[in-house]
Amino acid sequence: MNRYLKYNFVIVFVLTVFYNFIALAPAAKAVVSGMNDSVGVEGFDEKAYSDSRKVDVKNLVDKAVQYFEKNDFGKSMNAFSYSKEFIDGELHLFVYDFNNVCLAHGQDRYLIWQDRTNYKDILGNPVIKMIIDKAKTGSGWINYQKDNATKIVYVKGAQKDGKKYAIGSGFYPLSKKDATVSLVRNAVETFNNVMKSGGSTQAVFSEFSYSLGRFINGDLYLFALDFKGKIVAQGDIPGIIGTSAIDYKDSAGRFINREIIEELQTKDIGIWTEYISKGAKKLTYAEKVIDRDGNKYFIACGYYPDTDRKAVVELVKKGYAYMAKNGAAAASKEFSERTKKDYRNGDLFLVVYDIKGKCIAHGANYDYIGINQWNVKDETGKYPIRQMIDKAKAGGGWVDYKVKNSYMFRYVEEIVVAGEKYVIGCGIFPTSKPETMQLIVKDAAGSIRDLGPEKAFGEFIKRSGKFVKGDLEIFVYDFSGLCLVYGSDYNMVWKDMLTAKDDDGRQYVKLIINTAKDGSGTVIYRDRGRLKTVYVMKVEKDGRSYAVGSSFFIK
Template sequence: MTSTSLLRTALAVLAILVPASLLACGDSGLSRSDIQQIVQSEIANNPAPLDQGSSREQVEQIVREAMSEESGQPSPGAAMSTPRKSTPGQFTKYFVNKAIDMYESEGLDATVAHYNTKASVDGPWYVFIFDASDNIIAHAPDPSLVNGPASNAIGPNGFPAGDAVAASADEDGEWFSYTYPNPASGTIETKHSWMVRHDGLLFGSGWYERGPRKSDPPAYTQSFVQQAVNLYDAVGLEETVAYYNSKESVDGQWYTFIFDENDTMLAHAANPDLVNRPASYVVGPNGYPTGEAIVATADEDGAWFGYTYPNPATGGVETKHSWVVRHDGLTFGSGWYERGPGKSDAPTYTKSFVEQALNLYDALGLDAALEYYGSQESVDGQWYVFIVDGNGYTIAHPNPMFVGRDPSLRIDATGHFYGDDLRSATETGKWVDYVLINPETGDDRQKHTWAVLHDGYIFGSGWYE
């Protein structure tokens, strides 16, 4: 074979099977097809002879130089640098590429045998390999998974990690984040896996971070919802809904609820009776329109909505803070609970009652707020919400006789005119005191009203002595 023929043969092989080690050297910004075109051009234009004794590394260097000329970047040289573990994303990709290189050079049996040994594990990094049917054929930290289907690899609360990993992977490589045991620490942490489909097989590895804990409930809630979105993106709607309708998916006070594009409940493991019901069917204490407010609040960036709702972990009605995200037309949400003020702490309970009215107004608008707070259902013992417009007229009150009432008639049972005090409420809120009939007892009592100016309207409620 002539030196030119050797060059042509070597480069033609490399044009088809450019090794992962070459692709990993530097960041050329070139696709595989770009590399093939460059190599073919080099074959046509390179008149220089090549000694028949030239090594593979020398041939690879010729390709690198051709790539460098086309990309305008310096040739990275024959040696492949190993990323630092302090850049875990890059190191993870390198770790997976190294496994693919071993498969290419030594074959499947040797690669599988190696990555089923403890020696192949590097701290939190290990390679898992799935075959063409998504059966696990290498998993050193948990040998019990080997020769089983991907569905056997499950995370906390039965999360279908294996199915999601298998569904996410493609030939270009994909990331998938979820919670999973870290073999280095022995704890459950957030794992970020990089998976590549190669030659019909799946090669993957991942890095871990501590992630939010339940002691930080807002961050934990956001992470909980994001994992649901990740699962949907990986495996689709049907499997996601099936999982989040299972009791196994509930994590103490945390569960994921999902609404479809028409705001119909698809998943709610804590209360299966709500599934296939419209959002309007989901109500809190005193008929509060929780479901409608949630779907109205959600957007693609995510939003918080606070309300009172049953806590499945305690069985009590508590203040719930839900994080809701619109994704692909669906609404994904979950929330955390706190005990909230009790009625025995009347001033604090009153402020919370008004705050919930503001939340409803912000979520659903004025008409919905007027409808709800004009109903007897909205009354909670001695507590009810009234709304006053910019002209001082009452526009919402569970007692119709007060709606539209002349502001000059705000005189209490003692003859005290409290209208000006009420209308002087600010956005930070103000207490206004007067004597009025307590709807719970039917007699005149001293009332302490918390009034807040919001969006040009005054929202108020109060407690009686």
């Protein structure tokens, strides 16, 4: 009997070690984090990711063109639409003839044989025409809006049996730099289309300046000047339209707009300019456009590459110290007046509210001061001011909500001045894909709690719905492993995925669910030959628990 027990103990010990080895192997690991911790992809380099993915896209398209030239038409279309050989993580191929008909598609095969002449993105850009026009030049990059994000696409022309085709693939960088370039290029495309259709420059520049319009993306906005230096569009401060900015100097005394105009006089490609604005380094991308009368303008957008969540917290701490020493009235003036620079860092600014929701200070909009915003909702129906107050009362930290077509993180703390309680805070729009992933997951979690599972799931599964951001979509598993939502893929709903394995044979769904059971965290596993990162969190509603998450391929 003792020998039998010993024998069983050894078996149990070996199996336990083996199970732990499988569950914690590097190719499929979990990094558990709290709600306000980092997004779980330590050392994520947005530029390296974007640059690497561009290489991957180009290589996939070049490989497809070579295959097309060596094989017959039908075999090629089959391979591009179905073969794993032409799938690289989320990357897939598409093929169009020069009559705008889709002939192959590695993701959305329902588009095959469709004449897509009239397909336009949300900005009105004729996407298929852009693809074919680029193929006619040989090859090159374009970008357009798809699934609530900017997609960067590489296109190459190909020929077979006397007919010409466009073969391409693309990805969603979701980085600040790429979003800046895309916003300008989409504006340039829109401007040129308006000119061709006989529209007016005034109308298109007005659209660029509309603060709630489609050319606003969080803290990214457009501005445009004619080549004499007059401001013709301004998405941040439209009140300065019509004034001259030719003599605008940065903190180092450089005439930035003169430099941009001078360089674009002789260049037909976009340019980058680096300078100091509002006490921080700013990078601005600009392109030249010409109206029907030959008048030249530049359209530009800029961002602050060094502002991050650490800078947000530091600014709040600095503002807290000032307000505690000088009082609420002095803080309101110091934090709100645009001419005051000490409590700004690039596009970062401070806000202060009392605990009933009245705005005491606002670094971006002086008109908000004195207005109670307790009942103001964000673009998803949340009450951001209530969130801020609740978080501050609970000890401070991060809240998130959606505004200006983007998600925002805002850090808040409670402060008591002269016996009165206030909330002081500062916000930042996400600068990386992992941050965006975390935000849409938290947004989805809130929707389940607010709307109930069925209504929320109906929103998650909508193609190009509000819970889609490029290749970021929402998935939901119950804790038994049943798939309830998998982006817009209805074929996955109700599948038992508990024992589903990744490329290395590891049960990744089980790992995702176990991570959710601990609250929230990141899981990394291998799929389609690439590492994929997942952010997941537990959501409880009506006595049931769910693992709600999103994912993207990292390398």
